[in-house]
Amino acid sequence: METNYLSAEIQFKVDFNDCDPMKIVWHGNYINYFERARCALLDKIGYNYITMEETGYIFPVAEVRSKYISSLRFGDICRAKAILVEWENMIKINFELYNAKTGVLCTKGMVSQMCVEAATGESQFVCPKVFTDKVEHFMAQGGFKD
Numbered sequence: 318m319e320t321n322y323l324s325a326e327i328q329f330k331v332d333f334n335d336c337d338p339m340k341i342v343w344h345g346n347y348i349n350y351f352e353r354a355r356c357a358l359l360d361k362i363g364y365n366y367i368t369m370e371e372t373g374y375i376f377p378v379a380e381v382r383s384k385y386i387s388s389l390r391f392g393d394i395c396r397a398k399a400i401l402v403e404w405e406n407m408i409k410i411n412f413e414l415y416n417a418k419t420g421v422l423c424t425k426g427m428v429s430q431m432c433v434e435a436a437t438g439e440s441q442f443v444c445p446k447v448f449t450d451k452v453e454h455f456m457a458q459g460g461f462k463d
Contacts (some may be wrong), residue, residue, distance in 0.1 A: 323401040323455055325358040328417055331393045340391040347383055347424045351412045354399035355428065358410065362401070362455065364448050372447050376408055376430035383426040387416070394418055404452045406443055407431050 335346045359365040369376060389395055394417035403409030407429050414424040432441040443449075 323358070323362065323452065324398060325354065325361045326396060326398045327354055327357045328394055328396050329353065331389050331391055331395055333391050336391045342389040342391075344383075344385060347385070347389075347414060347426070348381060350395060350397050350414055350424075351381075351383075351399070351410075351426055351428055354397035354412060355410055358399040358401060362448075362451050364451050369448075370435065372445060373435050374441070374445050374448075375433050375435050377433060378428055379407070379431045380429045381426070382428075383424060385424050387421050387423045389414065389416060389423050395423075401452065403429070404444055404449060408444065408448075 331342055333340075335342050335349075337343045356365065396415040396417040398413045398415070400411045400413075401408070402411050409427065409429045412424070412426040412428070413422060414426075415422055432444050433439065434441055
């Protein structure tokens, strides 16, 4: 991935309840892991889901893609990275999930979110200035990355 994008990383232990009977992370839970990393990225930008709502906007998910490469298992430490790659017309975030101990890339993915005005339910074809200003502030400083 490009290093000049805004990004955030988190680490967490894979819980037993995230796994199937073979102690492998069930495929749907990787999307939950994307969400954890996305929340960390939005917190870092200063425009998390609470702030979105306070500013009158919501960002429902429009598209999700996931490519499974290697399995995470019960007890593994997952290193989840979220990379903001689009913020003008929509929020588009790429994801990378790694086994933190081995460094192996396990899953890659992407989520796009469209902006909707909360009061009217109308789709917005650009992100609100309050959000883009926050992103541009970090980009002017050379971006941030973990």
